[in-house]
Amino acid sequence: MDAPKKPVPVVNPWAKPFWDAAKEERFIIQKCADCGKYIFYPRIACPHCFSDAVEWFPASGRATVYTYTVVESNAPSAFIADMPYVIAVVRLEEGGVQMLTNIVGCKPEDVRCDMPVEVVFEKLNDDFNLPKFRPAAK
């Protein structure tokens, strides 16, 4: 029996630039050209002013941990070999934008709220790199 495989992202057409950039290890998010606010997750219109003038730009990749949990038990799945692992919401340096992600590159017990982190790309398969975050370099 084959081991379960991890799910792959379902890519909506308007999110394709995000995944194409991630594949090249570039981290981009959207910004509204009308109200100037940053936007994540990818959308076809600004959630703040409903303008469709949303543009892509390179984000810094810097963030802080807003909240997190450590997964130490799980139903049989493709994620069992990763345990324990950290699921977190990080706040990007670009104000007002949060992202659901994993914290990697440190022990789960070393993760703290407000900890500075930086984006790192983890290869899922030949089509996808997943943006994750690790403790920021000092």
Ligand SMILES: [Zn+2]
């Ligand atoms: Zn807007």
